[in-house]
Amino acid sequence: MxxxxxxxxxxxxxxxxxxxxxxxxxxxxxxxxxxxxxxxxxxxxxxxxxxxxxxxxxxxxxxxxxxxxxxxxxxxxxxLGLDREYKTIVVGIGNLGQAITNYTYYYKIGFNIVGLFDVNPKLVGLSINDVLVRDFSEMSDFVKENDIDIAIICVNRENAQKVTDVLVDAGIEGIWNFAPVDLNVPNDVAVENVHLSDSLHTLSFLIRSNELEDAEK
CATH class of the missing domain: 1.10.10.10 (Winged helix-like DNA-binding domain superfamily/Winged helix DNA-binding domain)
Known part of the structure:
Protein backbone atom coordinates (compact mmCIF):
# COMPACT_ATOMS: atom_id res chain seq x y z
CA MET A 1 0.00 0.00 0.00
CA LEU A 80 -10.11 1.17 5.93
CA GLY A 81 -8.50 0.08 9.19
CA LEU A 82 -10.56 -3.11 9.29
CA ASP A 83 -7.56 -5.33 9.95
CA ARG A 84 -8.14 -4.76 13.67
CA GLU A 85 -11.07 -4.75 16.10
CA TYR A 86 -12.46 -1.61 17.70
CA LYS A 87 -13.69 -1.52 21.29
CA THR A 88 -17.03 0.21 21.03
CA ILE A 89 -19.81 1.52 23.27
CA VAL A 90 -23.38 2.57 22.50
CA VAL A 91 -24.90 5.60 24.23
CA GLY A 92 -28.70 5.69 24.21
CA ILE A 93 -30.33 2.25 24.32
CA GLY A 94 -33.71 3.05 22.84
CA ASN A 95 -35.05 1.28 19.76
CA LEU A 96 -32.29 2.56 17.47
CA GLY A 97 -29.52 1.90 19.96
CA GLN A 98 -30.73 -1.65 20.51
CA ALA A 99 -31.04 -2.26 16.76
CA ILE A 100 -27.47 -1.09 16.13
CA THR A 101 -26.20 -3.15 19.06
CA ASN A 102 -27.85 -6.26 17.63
CA TYR A 103 -26.59 -5.50 14.12
CA THR A 104 -22.95 -5.24 15.16
CA TYR A 105 -23.28 -8.38 17.28
CA TYR A 106 -24.84 -10.64 14.68
CA TYR A 107 -22.85 -9.47 11.67
CA LYS A 108 -19.44 -9.54 13.41
CA ILE A 109 -18.09 -6.56 11.49
CA GLY A 110 -15.06 -5.81 13.66
CA PHE A 111 -16.66 -3.35 16.07
CA ASN A 112 -16.82 -5.14 19.40
CA ILE A 113 -19.47 -3.56 21.64
CA VAL A 114 -18.30 -3.83 25.24
CA GLY A 115 -20.46 -1.21 26.94
CA LEU A 116 -24.01 0.18 26.77
CA PHE A 117 -25.14 3.38 28.49
CA ASP A 118 -28.45 5.09 29.20
CA VAL A 119 -30.11 7.38 31.75
CA ASN A 120 -33.37 5.41 31.86
CA PRO A 121 -33.51 3.43 35.15
CA LYS A 122 -35.78 0.90 33.43
CA LEU A 123 -32.95 0.01 31.05
CA VAL A 124 -29.98 0.23 33.39
CA GLY A 125 -29.09 -3.23 34.67
CA LEU A 126 -30.47 -5.08 31.64
CA SER A 127 -28.20 -7.01 29.28
CA ILE A 128 -28.23 -7.05 25.49
CA ASN A 129 -26.19 -9.85 23.91
CA ASP A 130 -24.50 -10.33 27.30
CA VAL A 131 -23.45 -6.67 27.49
CA LEU A 132 -24.66 -4.81 30.56
CA VAL A 133 -26.55 -1.52 30.24
CA ARG A 134 -24.86 0.89 32.66
CA ASP A 135 -25.90 4.29 33.96
CA PHE A 136 -24.64 7.21 31.90
CA SER A 137 -22.79 8.55 34.93
CA GLU A 138 -20.38 5.60 34.67
CA MET A 139 -19.52 6.22 31.02
CA SER A 140 -16.52 8.54 31.37
CA ASP A 141 -14.62 6.24 33.74
CA PHE A 142 -15.55 3.20 31.63
CA VAL A 143 -14.13 4.78 28.46
CA LYS A 144 -10.88 5.67 30.22
CA GLU A 145 -10.44 2.35 32.00
CA ASN A 146 -11.21 0.18 28.97
CA ASP A 147 -9.45 2.19 26.23
CA ILE A 148 -12.62 2.53 24.19
CA ASP A 149 -12.02 3.46 20.53
CA ILE A 150 -15.50 4.32 19.25
CA ALA A 151 -18.77 5.58 20.71
CA ILE A 152 -22.08 5.16 18.89
CA ILE A 153 -24.45 7.97 19.84
CA CYS A 154 -28.18 7.25 19.65
CA VAL A 155 -29.55 9.99 21.90
CA ASN A 156 -31.81 12.93 21.03
CA ARG A 157 -30.45 16.10 19.47
CA GLU A 158 -30.78 18.09 22.70
CA ASN A 159 -28.34 15.82 24.55
CA ALA A 160 -26.01 14.77 21.72
CA GLN A 161 -23.41 17.52 22.18
CA LYS A 162 -23.37 17.07 25.96
CA VAL A 163 -22.72 13.35 25.50
CA THR A 164 -20.04 14.14 22.94
CA ASP A 165 -18.24 16.54 25.27
CA VAL A 166 -18.04 13.86 27.97
CA LEU A 167 -16.72 11.34 25.46
CA VAL A 168 -14.09 13.73 24.12
CA ASP A 169 -12.90 14.55 27.64
CA ALA A 170 -12.63 10.81 28.31
CA GLY A 171 -10.34 10.34 25.29
CA ILE A 172 -12.61 8.79 22.66
CA GLU A 173 -11.06 8.46 19.18
CA GLY A 174 -14.16 8.20 17.00
CA ILE A 175 -17.90 8.83 17.12
CA TRP A 176 -20.62 7.30 14.97
CA ASN A 177 -23.43 9.79 15.45
CA PHE A 178 -27.08 8.96 14.80
CA ALA A 179 -28.46 12.02 16.57
CA PRO A 180 -30.03 14.48 14.08
CA VAL A 181 -27.41 17.18 14.68
CA ASP A 182 -23.83 17.81 13.57
CA LEU A 183 -21.38 17.53 16.45
CA ASN A 184 -18.53 19.85 17.39
CA VAL A 185 -15.34 17.95 18.21
CA PRO A 186 -11.57 18.59 18.18
CA ASN A 187 -9.66 17.79 14.99
CA ASP A 188 -8.17 14.64 16.50
CA VAL A 189 -11.60 13.05 17.03
CA ALA A 190 -13.15 11.42 13.97
CA VAL A 191 -16.92 11.79 13.50
CA GLU A 192 -19.29 10.14 11.06
CA ASN A 193 -22.72 11.78 11.16
CA VAL A 194 -25.56 9.56 9.96
CA HIS A 195 -28.61 11.68 9.23
CA LEU A 196 -31.38 9.24 8.30
CA SER A 197 -33.63 12.06 7.10
CA ASP A 198 -30.97 13.16 4.59
CA SER A 199 -31.08 9.73 3.01
CA LEU A 200 -34.88 9.82 2.82
CA HIS A 201 -34.77 13.29 1.27
CA THR A 202 -32.35 11.99 -1.36
CA LEU A 203 -34.73 9.13 -2.10
CA SER A 204 -37.58 11.62 -2.46
CA PHE A 205 -35.54 13.61 -4.97
CA LEU A 206 -34.76 10.49 -7.02
CA ILE A 207 -38.44 9.48 -7.11
CA ARG A 208 -39.45 12.98 -8.20
CA SER A 209 -36.74 13.03 -10.88
CA ASN A 210 -37.98 9.73 -12.31
CA GLU A 211 -41.56 11.03 -12.33
CA LEU A 212 -40.51 14.16 -14.20
CA GLU A 213 -38.58 12.09 -16.75
CA ASP A 214 -41.62 9.86 -17.33
CA ALA A 215 -43.84 12.93 -17.75
CA GLU A 216 -41.55 14.32 -20.44
CA LYS A 217 -41.66 11.13 -22.52
Whole structure:
Protein backbone atom coordinates (compact mmCIF):
# COMPACT_ATOMS: atom_id res chain seq x y z
CA MET A 1 0.00 0.00 0.00
CA UNK A 2 1.32 3.41 -0.92
CA UNK A 3 2.34 5.50 2.06
CA UNK A 4 2.30 9.27 1.75
CA UNK A 5 0.89 12.33 3.39
CA UNK A 6 -1.41 13.24 0.52
CA UNK A 7 -4.94 13.73 1.76
CA UNK A 8 -7.31 11.27 0.14
CA UNK A 9 -10.50 12.84 -1.17
CA UNK A 10 -13.71 12.19 0.71
CA UNK A 11 -15.30 10.86 -2.50
CA UNK A 12 -12.71 8.07 -2.77
CA UNK A 13 -13.10 7.18 0.90
CA UNK A 14 -16.88 6.88 0.40
CA UNK A 15 -16.37 4.46 -2.50
CA UNK A 16 -13.95 2.10 -0.74
CA UNK A 17 -16.56 0.31 1.43
CA UNK A 18 -18.56 -0.41 -1.72
CA UNK A 19 -15.49 -1.97 -3.38
CA UNK A 20 -14.92 -4.02 -0.25
CA UNK A 21 -18.53 -5.25 -0.14
CA UNK A 22 -18.52 -6.42 -3.75
CA UNK A 23 -15.10 -8.03 -3.43
CA UNK A 24 -16.27 -9.93 -0.37
CA UNK A 25 -19.24 -11.30 -2.32
CA UNK A 26 -16.88 -12.35 -5.12
CA UNK A 27 -14.68 -14.15 -2.58
CA UNK A 28 -17.69 -16.06 -1.28
CA UNK A 29 -18.48 -17.09 -4.86
CA UNK A 30 -14.94 -18.41 -5.34
CA UNK A 31 -13.88 -15.77 -7.88
CA UNK A 32 -10.08 -15.47 -7.90
CA UNK A 33 -9.42 -12.52 -10.17
CA UNK A 34 -11.31 -9.68 -11.78
CA UNK A 35 -10.54 -6.87 -14.22
CA UNK A 36 -11.45 -3.23 -13.72
CA UNK A 37 -13.95 -3.58 -16.58
CA UNK A 38 -15.65 -6.55 -14.90
CA UNK A 39 -15.67 -4.73 -11.57
CA UNK A 40 -17.18 -1.73 -13.33
CA UNK A 41 -20.10 -3.80 -14.61
CA UNK A 42 -20.81 -5.03 -11.08
CA UNK A 43 -20.41 -1.80 -9.13
CA UNK A 44 -21.48 0.85 -11.62
CA UNK A 45 -18.37 3.04 -11.47
CA UNK A 46 -16.34 3.40 -14.65
CA UNK A 47 -13.28 1.20 -15.06
CA UNK A 48 -11.16 4.34 -15.27
CA UNK A 49 -12.59 5.60 -11.97
CA UNK A 50 -11.87 2.28 -10.28
CA UNK A 51 -8.25 2.25 -11.49
CA UNK A 52 -7.75 5.85 -10.38
CA UNK A 53 -9.22 5.18 -6.95
CA UNK A 54 -7.06 2.12 -6.34
CA UNK A 55 -3.92 3.76 -7.74
CA UNK A 56 -4.30 6.37 -5.02
CA UNK A 57 -3.07 3.71 -2.60
CA UNK A 58 -0.69 1.81 -4.86
CA UNK A 59 -0.67 -0.55 -7.85
CA UNK A 60 -2.80 -3.53 -6.84
CA UNK A 61 -3.49 -4.83 -10.34
CA UNK A 62 -1.32 -6.49 -12.98
CA UNK A 63 -1.38 -5.66 -16.67
CA UNK A 64 -3.19 -8.43 -18.52
CA UNK A 65 -4.28 -10.13 -15.29
CA UNK A 66 -6.43 -7.66 -13.40
CA UNK A 67 -6.84 -7.78 -9.66
CA UNK A 68 -6.55 -10.67 -7.26
CA UNK A 69 -9.95 -10.58 -5.53
CA UNK A 70 -8.66 -11.90 -2.21
CA UNK A 71 -5.56 -9.71 -2.17
CA UNK A 72 -7.45 -6.55 -3.11
CA UNK A 73 -10.10 -7.28 -0.47
CA UNK A 74 -7.46 -7.53 2.24
CA UNK A 75 -5.63 -4.42 1.02
CA UNK A 76 -8.84 -2.40 1.18
CA UNK A 77 -9.44 -3.84 4.65
CA UNK A 78 -6.06 -2.41 5.70
CA UNK A 79 -6.79 0.96 4.09
CA LEU A 80 -10.11 1.17 5.93
CA GLY A 81 -8.50 0.08 9.19
CA LEU A 82 -10.56 -3.11 9.29
CA ASP A 83 -7.56 -5.33 9.95
CA ARG A 84 -8.14 -4.76 13.67
CA GLU A 85 -11.07 -4.75 16.10
CA TYR A 86 -12.46 -1.61 17.70
CA LYS A 87 -13.69 -1.52 21.29
CA THR A 88 -17.03 0.21 21.03
CA ILE A 89 -19.81 1.52 23.27
CA VAL A 90 -23.38 2.57 22.50
CA VAL A 91 -24.90 5.60 24.23
CA GLY A 92 -28.70 5.69 24.21
CA ILE A 93 -30.33 2.25 24.32
CA GLY A 94 -33.71 3.05 22.84
CA ASN A 95 -35.05 1.28 19.76
CA LEU A 96 -32.29 2.56 17.47
CA GLY A 97 -29.52 1.90 19.96
CA GLN A 98 -30.73 -1.65 20.51
CA ALA A 99 -31.04 -2.26 16.76
CA ILE A 100 -27.47 -1.09 16.13
CA THR A 101 -26.20 -3.15 19.06
CA ASN A 102 -27.85 -6.26 17.63
CA TYR A 103 -26.59 -5.50 14.12
CA THR A 104 -22.95 -5.24 15.16
CA TYR A 105 -23.28 -8.38 17.28
CA TYR A 106 -24.84 -10.64 14.68
CA TYR A 107 -22.85 -9.47 11.67
CA LYS A 108 -19.44 -9.54 13.41
CA ILE A 109 -18.09 -6.56 11.49
CA GLY A 110 -15.06 -5.81 13.66
CA PHE A 111 -16.66 -3.35 16.07
CA ASN A 112 -16.82 -5.14 19.40
CA ILE A 113 -19.47 -3.56 21.64
CA VAL A 114 -18.30 -3.83 25.24
CA GLY A 115 -20.46 -1.21 26.94
CA LEU A 116 -24.01 0.18 26.77
CA PHE A 117 -25.14 3.38 28.49
CA ASP A 118 -28.45 5.09 29.20
CA VAL A 119 -30.11 7.38 31.75
CA ASN A 120 -33.37 5.41 31.86
CA PRO A 121 -33.51 3.43 35.15
CA LYS A 122 -35.78 0.90 33.43
CA LEU A 123 -32.95 0.01 31.05
CA VAL A 124 -29.98 0.23 33.39
CA GLY A 125 -29.09 -3.23 34.67
CA LEU A 126 -30.47 -5.08 31.64
CA SER A 127 -28.20 -7.01 29.28
CA ILE A 128 -28.23 -7.05 25.49
CA ASN A 129 -26.19 -9.85 23.91
CA ASP A 130 -24.50 -10.33 27.30
CA VAL A 131 -23.45 -6.67 27.49
CA LEU A 132 -24.66 -4.81 30.56
CA VAL A 133 -26.55 -1.52 30.24
CA ARG A 134 -24.86 0.89 32.66
CA ASP A 135 -25.90 4.29 33.96
CA PHE A 136 -24.64 7.21 31.90
CA SER A 137 -22.79 8.55 34.93
CA GLU A 138 -20.38 5.60 34.67
CA MET A 139 -19.52 6.22 31.02
CA SER A 140 -16.52 8.54 31.37
CA ASP A 141 -14.62 6.24 33.74
CA PHE A 142 -15.55 3.20 31.63
CA VAL A 143 -14.13 4.78 28.46
CA LYS A 144 -10.88 5.67 30.22
CA GLU A 145 -10.44 2.35 32.00
CA ASN A 146 -11.21 0.18 28.97
CA ASP A 147 -9.45 2.19 26.23
CA ILE A 148 -12.62 2.53 24.19
CA ASP A 149 -12.02 3.46 20.53
CA ILE A 150 -15.50 4.32 19.25
CA ALA A 151 -18.77 5.58 20.71
CA ILE A 152 -22.08 5.16 18.89
CA ILE A 153 -24.45 7.97 19.84
CA CYS A 154 -28.18 7.25 19.65
CA VAL A 155 -29.55 9.99 21.90
CA ASN A 156 -31.81 12.93 21.03
CA ARG A 157 -30.45 16.10 19.47
CA GLU A 158 -30.78 18.09 22.70
CA ASN A 159 -28.34 15.82 24.55
CA ALA A 160 -26.01 14.77 21.72
CA GLN A 161 -23.41 17.52 22.18
CA LYS A 162 -23.37 17.07 25.96
CA VAL A 163 -22.72 13.35 25.50
CA THR A 164 -20.04 14.14 22.94
CA ASP A 165 -18.24 16.54 25.27
CA VAL A 166 -18.04 13.86 27.97
CA LEU A 167 -16.72 11.34 25.46
CA VAL A 168 -14.09 13.73 24.12
CA ASP A 169 -12.90 14.55 27.64
CA ALA A 170 -12.63 10.81 28.31
CA GLY A 171 -10.34 10.34 25.29
CA ILE A 172 -12.61 8.79 22.66
CA GLU A 173 -11.06 8.46 19.18
CA GLY A 174 -14.16 8.20 17.00
CA ILE A 175 -17.90 8.83 17.12
CA TRP A 176 -20.62 7.30 14.97
CA ASN A 177 -23.43 9.79 15.45
CA PHE A 178 -27.08 8.96 14.80
CA ALA A 179 -28.46 12.02 16.57
CA PRO A 180 -30.03 14.48 14.08
CA VAL A 181 -27.41 17.18 14.68
CA ASP A 182 -23.83 17.81 13.57
CA LEU A 183 -21.38 17.53 16.45
CA ASN A 184 -18.53 19.85 17.39
CA VAL A 185 -15.34 17.95 18.21
CA PRO A 186 -11.57 18.59 18.18
CA ASN A 187 -9.66 17.79 14.99
CA ASP A 188 -8.17 14.64 16.50
CA VAL A 189 -11.60 13.05 17.03
CA ALA A 190 -13.15 11.42 13.97
CA VAL A 191 -16.92 11.79 13.50
CA GLU A 192 -19.29 10.14 11.06
CA ASN A 193 -22.72 11.78 11.16
CA VAL A 194 -25.56 9.56 9.96
CA HIS A 195 -28.61 11.68 9.23
CA LEU A 196 -31.38 9.24 8.30
CA SER A 197 -33.63 12.06 7.10
CA ASP A 198 -30.97 13.16 4.59
CA SER A 199 -31.08 9.73 3.01
CA LEU A 200 -34.88 9.82 2.82
CA HIS A 201 -34.77 13.29 1.27
CA THR A 202 -32.35 11.99 -1.36
CA LEU A 203 -34.73 9.13 -2.10
CA SER A 204 -37.58 11.62 -2.46
CA PHE A 205 -35.54 13.61 -4.97
CA LEU A 206 -34.76 10.49 -7.02
CA ILE A 207 -38.44 9.48 -7.11
CA ARG A 208 -39.45 12.98 -8.20
CA SER A 209 -36.74 13.03 -10.88
CA ASN A 210 -37.98 9.73 -12.31
CA GLU A 211 -41.56 11.03 -12.33
CA LEU A 212 -40.51 14.16 -14.20
CA GLU A 213 -38.58 12.09 -16.75
CA ASP A 214 -41.62 9.86 -17.33
CA ALA A 215 -43.84 12.93 -17.75
CA GLU A 216 -41.55 14.32 -20.44
CA LYS A 217 -41.66 11.13 -22.52
Missing amino acids: KSNNTKVSNAIIRRLPRYRRYLNELRKQGVKKISSNELSELIGYTASQIRQDLNTFGGFGQQGYGYSVDSLFHEINKI
